[in-house]
Amino acid sequence: MNAGIIGIGRSLPEQKLTNFDLEKRMDTSDEWIRTMTGIQERRIASDEENTSHMAKKAAEKAIADAGIDPADIGLILVATVTPDQPFPSMACVIQQQIGAVNAAAMDISAACAGFMYGLVTAKQFIESDVYKYILVVGVEKLSKITNWEDRNTAVLFGDGAGAAIVGKVQEGRGILSFELGADGTGGKHLYQDKHLVMNGREVFKFAVRQMGESAENVIQKAGLEKEDIDFLIPHQANIRIMESSRERLGLPVDKMSKTIHKYGNTSAASIPISLVEDVEEGRIKEDDVVVMVGFGGGLTWGAIAMRWGK
Numbered sequence: 001m002n003a004g005i006i007g008i009g010r011s012l013p014e015q016k017l018t019n020f021d022l023e024k025r026m027d028t029s030d031e032w033i034r035t036m037t038g039i040q041e042r043r044i045a046s047d048e049e050n051t052s053h054m055a056k057k058a059a060e061k062a063i064a065d066a067g068i069d070p071a072d073i074g075l076i077l078v079a080t081v082t083p084d085q086p087f088p089s090m091a092c093v094i095q096q097q098i099g100a101v102n103a104a105a106m107d108i109s110a111a112c113a114g115f116m117y118g119l120v121t122a123k124q125f126i127e128s129d130v131y132k133y134i135l136v137v138g139v140e141k142l143s144k145i146t147n148w149e150d151r152n153t154a155v156l157f158g159d160g161a162g163a164a165i166v167g168k169v170q171e172g173r174g175i176l177s178f179e180l181g182a183d184g185t186g187g188k189h190l191y192q193d194k195h196l197v198m199n200g201r202e203v204f205k206f207a208v209r210q211m212g213e214s215a216e217n218v219i220q221k222a223g224l225e226k227e228d229i230d231f232l233i234p235h236q237a238n239i240r241i242m243e244s245s246r247e248r249l250g251l252p253v254d255k256m257s258k259t260i261h262k263y264g265n266t267s268a269a270s271i272p273i274s275l276v277e278d279v280e281e282g283r284i285k286e287d288d289v290v291v292m293v294g295f296g297g298g299l300t301w302g303a304i305a306m307r308w309g310k
């Protein structure tokens with residue numbers, strides 16, 4: 001039996017920061033941000049709302065959705081580059097908060113591809129019968145490392161969390177194939193010094209190439225054709241990058257997830273947040289073939305083809 005997602009949840013801060021708000025703070029415009037990135041607004045966590053708070057809320061929703069007992073979770077993986085502190089890990093912090101008393105816990109640092117790395121790691125432990133359930137969270141409070149003086153990056157990012165419970169699912173469903181990758185030579189294009197620093201042009205070129213390639217690779221590894229894909233969830237970094245992968249796969253506009261206009265780029269949280277909305281709003285249905293693909297700092301990338309359903 002394959003490992004698959006059996007419960008999902010998300011958490012977003014209340015406070016919205018619109019492009020018009022940003023116009024007042026820096027030399028930018030709603031017009032530029034919308035046409036160049038697709039973003040209209042993003043959520044910003046308050047000073048009191050930390051990464052672990054958002055992670056806990058998303059995790060609790062995923063646990064309730066899966067209908068499992070937290071004591072049956074064998075492992076917690078939290079993908080984030082913005083933990084509250086280097087250690088204890090976010091996974092340990094929420095282990096205590098959600099009462100997952102029997103779970104091992106660790107964080108994953110793979111930037112915007114982190115949730116893909118988490119799901120793929122979970123798959124290994126589930127299919128080898130080591131653990132029954134694994135909690136995977138993608139969460140970021142990017143606002144705390146954003147350089148609000150740098151219009152090249154400040155307009156792009158937002159805060160939020162998404163979570164999934166991974167467990168065994170019916171034959172034929174679940175994670176069908178995956179690809180993970182990294183290219184450390186590109187680390188210089190996207191990193192944290194004090195703040196987040198990015199060479200947007202270079203990351204853009206890498207993303208357009210890698211998203212399409214990885215999506216095609218997982219389809220092939222699953223023994224499927226492009227025509228078999230029902231839905232695409234690309235990392236929500238830039239609508240132009242997302243559109244290029246959608247077009248390469250030959251999918252119509254309504255078969256691609258789009259939450260970037262509301263939340264901006266939430267790094268490791270963007271794919272699980274989108275997944276929750278697509279399932280809740282009926283765009284993803286049982287037995288749909290869904291391709292998820294992420295890329296980010298490292299450089300890293302990851303893609304998964306799955307058949308949705310328990």
Ligand code: UT7
Pocket residue numbers: 027028029032033036037112151152153155190198199200201203204207237238241265267295296297
């Ligand atoms: O999750 C991980 C990863 N990150 C990404 O995926 C980001 C990938 N990169 C991108 O999305 C794009 O590179 C950006 C949206 C960041 C920028 O788009 P671009 O087409 O690469 O534009 P650019 O950086 O070359 O800038 C074009 C112009 C420049 O002005 P000049 O030199 O042509 O006069 C910038 O100074 O746009 C200017 N610009 C802005 N103007 C208004 C840059 N940022 C802004 C801004 N408002 N916020």
